[in-house]
Amino acid sequence: MTRLRVVGLCLVMSLVAVLALSTPASAMKYVAIRYWPSSTNVSLSGGTAFRAFDTPMFSISYRQDVGPNWAGSVNFDTGGESNFAGTWAAATAGSNTFWNVNLHRTFQANNAMASVFVGYGRASGRSTFAGLDQVQTASGPRIGADIALMTGNFGIMAWAAVGVGVWGSSTQTGLASATGGGSMNEFGALLSYPVGGWNLEGGYRVVHWNVPAGGAFSAANFTTSGATFGVSKIWP
Numbered sequence: 001m002t003r004l005r006v007v008g009l010c011l012v013m014s015l016v017a018v019l020a021l022s023t024p025a026s027a028m029k030y031v032a033i034r035y036w037p038s039s040t041n042v043s044l045s046g047g048t049a050f051r052a053f054d055t056p057m058f059s060i061s062y063r064q065d066v067g068p069n070w071a072g073s074v075n076f077d078t079g080g081e082s083n084f085a086g087t088w089a090a091a092t093a094g095s096n097t098f099w100n101v102n103l104h105r106t107f108q109a110n111n112a113m114a115s116v117f118v119g120y121g122r123a124s125g126r127s128t129f130a131g132l133d134q135v136q137t138a139s140g141p142r143i144g145a146d147i148a149l150m151t152g153n154f155g156i157m158a159w160a161a162v163g164v165g166v167w168g169s170s171t172q173t174g175l176a177s178a179t180g181g182g183s184m185n186e187f188g189a190l191l192s193y194p195v196g197g198w199n200l201e202g203g204y205r206v207v208h209w210n211v212p213a214g215g216a217f218s219a220a221n222f223t224t225s226g227a228t229f230g231v232s233k234i235w236p
């Protein structure tokens with residue numbers, strides 16, 4: 001296991017412990033469940049990007065205060081691949097899974113909240129060709145920022161994150177693996193409106209990850225993007 005992966009694992013365990021054990025009595029909590037009917041475009045070895053498959057995903061996000069100016073968050077997305085095209089036309093099945101854990105330094109103002117954060121994330125795509133799974137993965141530390149604004153009954157949220165020292169890999173049975181430096185970043189925005197104690201949310205999100213060339217594998221850039229919508233709740 002590389003030193004970077006050891007550091008990342010320690011960071012994940014520390015952030016999970018913070019979320020589980022350090023909740024103030026008056027902590028704000030936020031949970032969101034969303035549907036993300038995205039598509040994934042792929043560029044191989046720097047070539048022209050093409051739509052490789054659709055990736056309808058379900059997302060869950062959880063965030064809570066862990067101190068007067070601190071918060072922790074966990075985000076998870078998963079879903080199957082379908083409607084294969086281009087170089088992926090021969091694929092018969094697949095799935096995408098993204099997750100990240102973050103520690104936020106928060107800043108409060110009237111009708112607004114912002115944060116800068118550090119965390120660890122992983123983006124992974126698995127596609128089946130002729131009965132064999134081909135898996136591309138990027139993982140590593142990440143830094144970012146987010147902001148939330150209230151204007152009347154509407155809420156506006158936006159965020160961006162970029163990977164730092166990301167490790168990428170491609171594997172498939174019978175082929176040499178490709179490993180090395182990769183990339184991973186995301187950004188998005190949401191508009192929310194309160195209904196019956198919950199918030200209806202809708203917006204747009206993009207997740208990009210890159211894996212290196214090696215063996216029989218080309219360098220591959222994946223971009224998963226599309227509208228997202230769902231519900232959220234804030235308490236107490």
